[in-house]
Amino acid sequence: MTGMATELSGQVVDDGRRVPDARGDGRVGDGPRAGDRAGAGGGTTVEDLLDELAALVGLDGVKQEVQTLVNLQQLARRRRDAGLPAPPMSRHLVFAGPPGTGKTTIARLYAQILKALGTLRKGHVVEVARADLVAQIVGGTAIKTAEKFTAALGGVLFVDEAYSLSAESGGGADFGQEAIDTLVKLMEDHRDDIVVIAAGYSHEMRKFLSSNPGLASRFTKTIEFGNYSVAELVTIVEGFCRRHRYTLDYGTGQALTTLFERIPRDANFGNGRTARKVFEEMIGRQAQRLAQVRTASAPELTRLLPEDVGTAPSSGVSSSGGGRPDLDQLLTQLDGMVGLDDVKQEVTDLANLLGTARRRAAAGLPVPSLSRHLVFSGPPGTGKTTVARLYGQLLAALGVLGGGQLVEVSRADLVAEYVGQTAQRTREVFDRARGGVLFVDEAYTLAPTGGSGSDFGREAVDTLAKLMEDHRDDVVVIAAGYPQEMKQFLDGYPGLGSRFSRTVHFVDYTPEEMVTILEQHAQTSGYELTMDTQAAVLELFATATAFERSGNGRFARKVLDSLITRQAGRVSRLPDPSLEDLQLLLPSDLHRQG
Numbered sequence: 001m002t003g004m005a006t007e008l009s010g011q012v013v014d015d016g017r018r019v020p021d022a023r024g025d026g027r028v029g030d031g032p033r034a035g036d037r038a039g040a041g042g043g044t045t046v047e048d049l050l051d052e053l054a055a056l057v058g059l060d061g062v063k064q065e066v067q068t069l070v071n072l073q074q075l076a077r078r079r080r081d082a083g084l085p086a087p088p089m090s091r092h093l094v095f096a097g098p099p100g101t102g103k104t105t106i107a108r109l110y111a112q113i114l115k116a117l118g119t120l121r122k123g124h125v126v127e128v129a130r131a132d133l134v135a136q137i138v139g140g141t142a143i144k145t146a147e148k149f150t151a152a153l154g155g156v157l158f159v160d161e162a163y164s165l166s167a168e169s170g171g172g173a174d175f176g177q178e179a180i181d182t183l184v185k186l187m188e189d190h191r192d193d194i195v196v197i198a199a200g201y202s203h204e205m206r207k208f209l210s211s212n213p214g215l216a217s218r219f220t221k222t223i224e225f226g227n228y229s230v231a232e233l234v235t236i237v238e239g240f241c242r243r244h245r246y247t248l249d250y251g252t253g254q255a256l257t258t259l260f261e262r263i264p265r266d267a268n269f270g271n272g273r274t275a276r277k278v279f280e281e282m283i284g285r286q287a288q289r290l291a292q293v294r295t296a297s298a299p300e301l302t303r304l305l306p307e308d309v310g311t312a313p314s315s316g317v318s319s320s321g322g323g324r325p326d327l328d329q330l331l332t333q334l335d336g337m338v339g340l341d342d343v344k345q346e347v348t349d350l351a352n353l354l355g356t357a358r359r360r361a362a363a364g365l366p367v368p369s370l371s372r373h374l375v376f377s378g379p380p381g382t383g384k385t386t387v388a389r390l391y392g393q394l395l396a397a398l399g400v401l402g403g404g405q406l407v408e409v410s411r412a413d414l415v416a417e418y419v420g421q422t423a424q425r426t427r428e429v430f431d432r433a434r435g436g437v438l439f440v441d442e443a444y445t446l447a448p449t450g451g452s453g454s455d456f457g458r459e460a461v462d463t464l465a466k467l468m469e470d471h472r473d474d475v476v477v478i479a480a481g482y483p484q485e486m487k488q489f490l491d492g493y494p495g496l497g498s499r500f501s502r503t504v505h506f507v508d509y510t511p512e513e514m515v516t517i518l519e520q521h522a523q524t525s526g527y528e529l530t531m532d533t534q535a536a537v538l539e540l541f542a543t544a545t546a547f548e549r550s551g552n553g554r555f556a557r558k559v560l561d562s563l564i565t566r567q568a569g570r571v572s573r574l575p576d577p578s579l580e581d582l583q584l585l586l587p588s589d590l591h592r593q594g
Contacts, residue, residue, distance in 0.1 A: 246283070
């Protein structure tokens with residue numbers, strides 16, 4: 001496709017999925033209408049629709065994918081016209097990506113394109129979510145799903161947040177699974193008269209496809225929608241301004257750029273919806289500003305100033321007490337963790353260094369070069385994830401990070417199955433961590449091992465290294481894993497050593513510390529250990545095998561689960577157990593191996 005406009009189009013919209021049309025004619029909704037350019041007797045042409053697709057803001061990869069699908073459909077039609085069999089292809093699609101990135105808009109355009117090609121009879125879109133398919137009684141879901149499916153025949157059935165139907169999504173899973181099973185059968189029975197598009201977050205959609213063996217074979221094509229870039233978000237706001245007859249004053253565009261750079265790309269980030277919210281808030285601030293002016297000229301009524309932009313919201317630690325009480329509370333929480341004395345000192349020193357650096361910068365003093373990215377080295381169950389979460393919150397309380405949220409990932413969240421997709425998946429994860437901490441567990445699994453898929457791991461590391469450099473002030477990356485493996489990992493990627501300038505070492509808990517951890521978890525659950533039970537548990541931890549002890553806190557929780565289970569069996573045999581019976585864990589409740 002050529003001639004794709006970079007200035008707004010829009011389609012991101014009133015409901016957040018479309019943006020106002022750049023033509024300024026006020027039309028929003030389902031896209032081109034009959035008679036727009038084709039006359040009263042004809043439909044909109046494929047060329048018209050592709051032009052409208054090209055005019056959308058950003059989405060270059062998505063546009064190319066749609067163009068490829070169109071080319072395939074045109075080729076299939078030409079083969080049929082020539083008396084040749086059409087090539088085998090599934091028309092059902094997965095639209096994967098964050099909200100507000102135009103998935104519904106693209107679905108509507110694609111439906112109309114397929115109608116213009118003669119592939120679909122109607123080209124309409126029926127948009128549904130879980131509530132539209134799932135009933136409250138067994139058997140009702142199949143009926144409800146079939147009704148929506150029938151309404152979409154001849155067009156597109158767009159299932160938003162399709163992953164909410166899968167069994168892994170929580171309550172009502174059986175009814176959701178019933179909807180999936182019904183959809184799979186109907187898609188097979190009506191394969192030539194409908195296109196089903198399942199949409200949702202990338203990670204959740206991968207789980208969704210694995211929830212039913214028939215889904216992966218029917219949804220063979222996934223189109224990835226990425227977050228809008230800062231420049232694209234500014235363009236979308238500019239489009240809203242043109243649509244509603246506003247202008248941006250000198251410096252307002254740069255203020256918008258700064259704002260979008262600082263907004264955390266977490267799970268609450270809405271892309272086009274966020275851009276619309278920013279525009280509406282700008283209008284509100286302008287109205288408040290002009291309320292103080294008795295008479296305002298027409299240019300003043302349309303002009304948006306930098307001061308109308310506002311500041312980025314914080315999704316991190318509450319600052320209701322001015323920030324300092326929260327900081328003290330976080331430091332107290334860190335200090336209250338069992339053991340880890342060296343880790344606590346390292347984290348406190350780092351927080352102090354970064355907080356002081358920020359204050360020096362505010363005072364106009366030179367700031368020493370400090371890398372905030374860390375390696376957490378040590379065995380499992382030693383509190384690495386907990387400390388990482390506290391570290392992010394500490395930096396947010398100090399004003400070093402905008403949000404302080406923790407995004408925890410492993411190799412499977414970064415590495416895709418095909419060349420080129422890993423970089424996109426890694427960028428998506430990194431964007432979610434903007435303003436907070438990206439915690440890469442077992443990071444050494446990304447290192448080349450000579451086995452299958454190692455190149456994809458290298459692609460993830462290369463992408464991550466560049467993002468860490470490009471956004472060094474916006475994200476803290478913590479790579480965690482066993483000491484020896486982490487050393488080999490850093491040695492295997494020479495460029496990483498300079499970015500991870502500090503390693504925080506976590507060591508195994510002592511038997512006494514593991515008893516304390518077990519007691520803390522027991523108290524949280526309303527149980528108490530007698531002194532004899534404490535002694536028995538201490539002996540168990542002291543004599544446990546190296547493999548058992550390597551679980552550390554996890555091993556302590558496993559022992560507690562065993563205590564509670566055996567206590568429940570003992571108490572169930574009592575005719576009238578007292579409150580003390582229900583609370584106390586006795587030595588006899590301790591299950592010993594061998």
